[in-house]
Amino acid sequence: MAxxxxxxxxxxxxxxxxxxxxxQQDIVIDADVIIVGxxxxxxxxxxxxxxxxxxxxxxxxxxLKTSTDFKMNEVEAYQTLYQDNGARATKDAAISIxxxxxVGGTTVINWTSSFRTPTPTLEHWSQAHGITxxxxxxxxxxxxxMERRLNVGKWIVPPNKNNAHLQQGCEKMGWDWKxxxxxxxxxxxxxxxxxxxxxxxxxxxxxxTIPGALKNNAQLxxxxxxxxxxxxxxxxxxxxCTALADDGIQTTGKTLTLRGKYFxxxxxxxxxxxxxxxxxxxxxxxxxxxxxxxxxxVASFAVMPGEVAPYYGAxxxxxxxxxxxxxxxxxxxxxxxxxxxxxxxxxxxxQGLHGEAxxxxxxxxPNMHASLALLRDGFxxxxxxxxxxxxxxxxPVLDYQxxxxxxxxxxxxxxxxxxxxxxxxADRVKPLHMDGKYANNFxxxxxxxxxxxxxxxxxxxxxxxxxxxxxxxxxxxxxxxDNTGRHHQLENLYVFDGSLFPTSIGAxxxxxxxxxxxxxxxxxxxKIT
Amino acid sequence: MDRRNFLKLGFWSSATLATVGATATLTGCSENKPxxxxxxxxxxxxxxxxxxxxxxxxxxxxxxxxxxxxxxxxLISKLDSSIYLAGPDNTKQILQLFDLLNMRITRFLTTGVxxxxxxxxxxxxxxxxxxxxxxxxxxxxxxxxxxxxLIIMNWYGHEDNFHLTGYPGAPKLF
Numbered sequence: 001m002a003x004x005x006x007x008x009x010x011x012x013x014x015x016x017x018x019x020x021x022x023x024q025q026d027i028v029i030d031a032d033v034i035i036v037g038x039x040x041x042x043x044x045x046x047x048x049x050x051x052x053x054x055x056x057x058x059x060x061x062x063x064l065k066t067s068t069d070f071k072m073n074e075v076e077a078y079q080t081l082y083q084d085n086g087a088r089a090t091k092d093a094a095i096s097i098x099x100x101x102x103v104g105g106t107t108v109i110n111w112t113s114s115f116r117t118p119t120p121t122l123e124h125w126s127q128a129h130g131i132t133x134x135x136x137x138x139x140x141x142x143x144x145x146m147e148r149r150l151n152v153g154k155w156i157v158p159p160n161k162n163n164a165h166l167q168q169g170c171e172k173m174g175w176d177w178k179x180x181x182x183x184x185x186x187x188x189x190x191x192x193x194x195x196x197x198x199x200x201x202x203x204x205x206x207x208x209t210i211p212g213a214l215k216n217n218a219q220l221x222x223x224x225x226x227x228x229x230x231x232x233x234x235x236x237x238x239x240x241c242t243a244l245a246d247d248g249i250q251t252t253g254k255t256l257t258l259r260g261k262y263f264x265x266x267x268x269x270x271x272x273x274x275x276x277x278x279x280x281x282x283x284x285x286x287x288x289x290x291x292x293x294x295x296x297x298v299a300s301f302a303v304m305p306g307e308v309a310p311y312y313g314a315x316x317x318x319x320x321x322x323x324x325x326x327x328x329x330x331x332x333x334x335x336x337x338x339x340x341x342x343x344x345x346x347x348x349x350x351q352g353l354h355g356e357a358x359x360x361x362x363x364x365x366p367n368m369h370a371s372l373a374l375l376r377d378g379f380x381x382x383x384x385x386x387x388x389x390x391x392x393x394x395x396p397v398l399d400y401q402x403x404x405x406x407x408x409x410x411x412x413x414x415x416x417x418x419x420x421x422x423x424x425x426a427d428r429v430k431p432l433h434m435d436g437k438y439a440n441n442f443x444x445x446x447x448x449x450x451x452x453x454x455x456x457x458x459x460x461x462x463x464x465x466x467x468x469x470x471x472x473x474x475x476x477x478x479x480x481x482d483n484t485g486r487h488h489q490l491e492n493l494y495v496f497d498g499s500l501f502p503t504s505i506g507a508x509x510x511x512x513x514x515x516x517x518x519x520x521x522x523x524x525x526x527k528i529t
Numbered sequence: 530m531d532r533r534n535f536l537k538l539g540f541w542s543s544a545t546l547a548t549v550g551a552t553a554t555l556t557g558c559s560e561n562k563p564x565x566x567x568x569x570x571x572x573x574x575x576x577x578x579x580x581x582x583x584x585x586x587x588x589x590x591x592x593x594x595x596x597x598x599x600x601x602x603x604l605i606s607k608l609d610s611s612i613y614l615a616g617p618d619n620t621k622q623i624l625q626l627f628d629l630l631n632m633r634i635t636r637f638l639t640t641g642v643x644x645x646x647x648x649x650x651x652x653x654x655x656x657x658x659x660x661x662x663x664x665x666x667x668x669x670x671x672x673x674x675x676x677x678x679l680i681i682m683n684w685y686g687h688e689d690n691f692h693l694t695g696y697p698g699a700p701k702l703f
Contacts, residue, residue: 072700075682084615085619092667190699198702247613311696347685347694354681359589364695393617
């Protein structure tokens with residue numbers, strides 16, 4: 001008995017799916033709506049447009065990988081489902097970026113955590129960024145719609161040990177904690193969400209909205225890279241795409257020209273602004289790519305006396321917002337506490353060691369527990385985010401420079417995580433830092449952290465949440481799109497993805513993207529049908 | 530002037546190192562074609578360099594007997610894939626880093642290793658890795674991480690090596 005591969009079955013039933021690698025000549029396609037990118041925003045809006053009877057073409061530069069392909073192997077997953085083979089990083093390589101590249105986008109490789117945009121975030125957007133119509137009451141029905149669509153619910157299975165240690169640590173420290181809602185249906189509690197869900201339990205775009213669009217006569221073209229939008233006056237007339245070879249690196253020499261009445265940029269933060277920059281999209285105030293936010297992540301590793309098996313079980317089921325808003329929205333940097341799943345390749349990369357010293361530590365993998373602090377960037381004036389620029393070959397790269405405001409938050413986060421880990425009985429704890437060493441008790445850890453250099457390249461920083469770069473807002477001097485997601489200077493170009501956010505979210509962003517783009521796409525559909 | 534003073538001077542700024550690396554590539558100091566038809570990115574000198582690094586970076590976890598060469602060859606092809614699939618810009622950057630390490634003068638100044646990599650002893654390689662890891666020159670930190678992570682992730686991430694970490698592997702679904 002094999003697991004049903006709904007996507008491949010759909011193709012067999014006649015879904016309009018094209019692998020651009022196989023094109024024998026250049027093609028031109030006409031449709032009502034052209035959507036670049038098939039991640040959280042692209043998938044959500046494609047289904048809404050297609051259900052309304054519009055002719056939709058979705059174009060994606062990643063491969064089509066379905067449940068049959070998901071083998072629960074890290075190295076293979078990084079190579080096939082992640083941007084740059086999992087090696088994407090900021091310009092100076094100081095921050096590692098985990099972002100998806102496949103039909104379904106990052107939703108195929110995320111860890112299922114689904115949070116509504118926090119109310120303080122929505123309030124801050126209204127007060128500080130001229131955003132209107134997106135208050136808590138305005139957004140509630142859209143979150144509810146997408147929570148139902150994607151089966152989002154509180155995870156009722158007991159947390160795995162890795163998460164339970166965070167939960168118990170919070171209890172010991174007197175910090176509030178909660179269970180994480182997850183977008184899963186019939187989840188087997190395996191723990192391999194980050195490598196593509198092999199059972200189709202994770203309700204990613206791949207198994208929900210993209211099939212929904214395809215069932216309503218949408219077309220999906222994958223392995224086609226959108227190079228640039230073409231303009232006639234203040235309208236986009238087409239998007240020029242390049243067909244990619246099987247390996248996703250070489251091109252085949254074939255070109256696709258997609259013409260439409262409306263164009264949706266949904267390639268996500270980094271790639272979306274990259275596309276707009278390559279297109280030389282009107283940008284009178286030089287905003288495209290600026291204010292890109294990442295929830296920079298710092299981590300703390302613990303070796304526990306008992307088995308943790310951090311590689312099995314739902315990867316994220318417990319979180320704490322104790323430190324997220326305690327100094328308000330714009331005080332010292334707040335952070336959210338969660339845990340990461342630990343499999344051999346990623347864990348070995350995080351140790352900052354090699355040779356026998358590394359092997360000695362890796363032998364403790366079954367007893368390892370780690371916490372993450374996702375720092376909330378973009379709210380304070382002292383946190384302006386990074387900016388996306390183009391390399392000489394036209395590919396986008398994010399330049400993000402941590403500053404003292406961040407280093408202060410990172411240090412506080414390392415201390416908090418370490419203290420909680422010792423409180424639940426860790427044998428030893430170390431902050432993820434190139435000079436970090438295991439400490440046997442909290443006093444030793446605190447002494448170490450107080451003397452560590454918090455500077456670029458020394459602190460281990462990563463991100464899996466890319467937001468901003470095409471900020472939305474009422475004032476064109478400070479935003480790329482208006483409050484409907486429409487580009488301020490172009491009549492028929494909309495941005496429906498996480499690059500709209502004027503700040504980071506302060507929570508794992510997928511549901512924020514679903515809710516916002518569902519609202520904006522529905523509003524646009526009403527306008528044009 | 531000795532090597533340590535060069536490094537302390539901060540002479541080797543990121544820009545300088547990157548330029549030297551790029552120059553090496555441009556002037557053809559290194560042959561730019563992949564070493565053989567089975568490789569997509571790595572050139573002959575890169576294969577020599579990585580073959581010397583692999584046993585040091587995976588020491589204790591890597592076979593030392595007659596299986597060794599076969600495993601080195603196998604891992605080299607995995608590293609080659611990793612570098613190629615990381616995309617043209619990342620590939621270019623890492624090959625430029627290798628150029629720096631393959632040109633005798635820049636190799637000596639940045640790593641202390643004068644002789645070619647296949648003649649370097651374990652201690653020299655260890656010292657070079659340590660100095661890059663602890664250097665105040667950011668590019669060398671990046672270089673340490675790029676080289677060590679490439680090898681480490683591909684080695685520990687392979688199912689033949691799961692037993693080294695006690696990881697039982699992915700569950701069988703049926």
